[in-house]
Structure formats: structure tokens, C-alpha cells
Amino acid sequence: MVKEELYITLPSVFRCPISLDVMKSPVSLCTGVTYDRSSIQQWLESGHDTCPATMQVLTSKGFVPNLTLHRLINLWIQSSTRRPGSESPRLLQAKPPAISEVQAKVLMEKIERESCADSLSKVIEFVSCCEENRRFVVRFDGFVEVLAGVLRRNCVGIEALEMAIMVLDLILSEDGVKERLNKLILKSNEENNFLSPISLILQNGSLNSKIKIVRVLDSLALDPESKRKLAYSQNLTSILVHLLKTSNDQSLNDAVTCFLTTVSITRSIKSHLIQNGVVEILSNTLTENSLKLLAILCNTREGRSAMSSVPKCAAGIVEKLLKMSKTATEDGVMVLWSMCCLNKDEKVKEEVVKGNGVTKILMVMQREGEGNVKLMCRDLVKALRAGCKDWCLGSYETKTTHIRPC
Secondary structure (H helix, E strand, O other): OOOOOOOOOOOHHHEOOOOOOEOOOEEEOOOOOEEEHHHHHHHHHOOOOEOOOOOOEOOOOOOEEOHHHHHHHHHHHHHHHOOOOOOOOOOOOOOOOOOOHHHHHHHHHHHHHHOOHHHHHHHHHHHHHOHHHHHHHHHOOOHHHHHHHHHHOOOOOHHHHHHHHHHHHHHOOOOOHHHHHHHHHHOOOOHHHHHHHHHHHHHHOOHHHHHHHHHHHHHHOOOHHHHHHHHHOOOHHHHHHHHHHHOOOHHHHHHHHHHHHHHOOOHHHHHHHHHOOHHHHHHHOOOHHHHHHHHHHOOOHHHHHHHHOOHHHHHHHHHHOOOOOHHHHHHHHHHHHHHHHHOOOHHHHHHHHHOOHHHHHHHHHHHOOOOHHHHHHHHHHHHHHHHOOOOOOOOOOOOOOOOOOO
């Protein structure tokens, strides 16, 4: 007699809308839709600001654990494995790895003493499993400090460094972790020892490790002092700009661009980025993150001149103007306004007019309420109408006061 295979019917609400797998750690967005944590994190980190299922623009990128659904999934899994004849069901959820306090102490001591990659890999397996495990590690006295210590120790192999960064990246969203790391690393007297291994990973690490280390760096920039320390430390920004120039991976480029945006708070930092050619690099692949950084750099005369000298910058912004989110559109308008109205660059104006920029700017102006963006659009139309022979506008006054020439 042929033994029948057992198939377990999976309730559709237990599937992640992105991966279509059973959710291990269900979390809900502000839209109310629930996803598996790893899937939605990857979606958001790739630069999206919408809910994948509904395509609504997210008012917040935060998410909360869906504990009720998590319990239902676990109950369903347990009941499925207890059914008669279900010794090897087709769908079976692995039990999360557990760790006792004694085991945690042993692992912590090994990591502190040897920076052992094997011990770090066990920690990664543990914290990757679920929210509860990540909270356990964060609450365990001294564990975060030991992980940060790996990055400050001399002669640690790159494999162990990458694993330590992977663990830190996994627990960054837990309460208080960013503040603790900031205090341990940037507020201590040993931050220079921390940035040496970071440079090593950025230059020789795997792609995944590079993305994670940049995210960790971004999380440390909690206040102006921290941002300045990071920007001025050991040519870090130069290394990141070079990475931005040579990398073809959009996730890495987005992470680097976000970090550079975060730390660009002084004229000297902006000047350093501009001198390293970041304007041309960003203009080659204009993304929403790129526009955000350009909108910051255009507040300086040096930044506006650099953007005006790159023809593809204005042309690319005009081409994408109505295809981006509201925030990115506002950033694009600000950059165009800076080049055309503050710098008064005739070649840039010509490029904007050629790209049907007047029509697009008018459309942006129509959908904006009263505010700086609408005033910038009015200024732009006024500055561009001379280059558009078929366009006729009555005279009007503008009162743009939000940016003053540097």
C-alpha cells in the first residue's frame, strides 16, 4: 500500500505578502498590513517609502510586532506537527534556537578573550531567529559592550569583525542600543581604534558587511558632536565617496548616501564632499536619496557651482521631477532653484527649458499649497520664461526668503 504524503493547509494570513513564506517575526506597518520582519526591512532599506501591498506612502517607516498573529502561527505549527501521520509534514517550522544565561556568559567570555568567529556565528544564529532573542542579548549585562569591544581590539580578523557588525546591525532597532553604542564608541577616548577596523571592512569586506557597517555608522550619528566626529575621522568620508563612485550595488549606494546626508551639517564637511567629486557621482544615478544630499549641498556657493558644471545634473532632475515622491520632488525643485535663481546659470536654464521643465514646474506648483516650494516654483518659472519663446506669463512678484545666498 502506497503511503500518502501529508500536506498541511497554510492559512493565507500566515504568509508574508513579500516572500510568501510563513512569517517568523510578523510586524505591522502604519498601514495595518503585516509582513515578515526580514522582508519588510529589506524593502525599506532598498529606498522604498511605500507599503508593498497597498502602495500607500508611509507616514512612518516604523513597525510594531504583531504578537497576536505570532502566537496564532506558533499554535498552528504546533497543532500541525501533532496530527496523526505527521512525522514528516511538508511544511514544518524549525524551533528557534535557545540559549541559557550560562551559555551566554560562556560565549561572551570567548568573544571578549579571543574575538572567536565561531562564537560570534552562534550569536548571529541566535539573534537572527526572533525578536525575543534579540531582546535577550540586549538586556544581558555586558553583551553589547563586548560586541563593541571586538571593533576596538587590535589584530582581529576580518571575518570576526564582519560577524560583530552583523550582530550589531541585527540589534540596532532594540531600545537603547544606538545610545549605548554611541557612548561606548564615539564618546569614549578610543573612537580612533574603532574606525580603523571600519575602514578595513569598507575596503576589503563583503558587500553585505559594507552595507551593514554603513548602517551602524549612521545609527551612531545621534547628535551634532557625533556627526562631526564621524565626518572628520580618519578620512572616513573620502573612503565612502570612493565606495559610492566604484560600487554598482544600489543598496550600498543608498546606505552611503544616507550616511553622508546625515553628517553633512557644516560648511567644511560639505566642501570636503564636493571637492571629492560627490556631485558628479550623485548626478550619474539620481535617486531620491541622491536628491536629498544634493539639496543639502546646494546651500553653499561651492555646491551650486559644482552642480551647474555637471550638465546631466539639471537635466536628470527635470526628467525625474514628476516621477518621485513628494519629498524628493521638493528636493529637486530646491536644487533647480539654487542653480537657476541663486547661481543664475544660463546654461542650466537652457537645459531645464529643453527638458520641458517649465511645464513640469508649473504642475508641481499647482499641487503645492502655500509654502517655500510653491515660491521656488514661481521664481523658477519667472527665471525660465525668457528661454521659452512660446510661453507667456503676466508679471508677478515673488517673495522667496527661505534661502539666502552664501
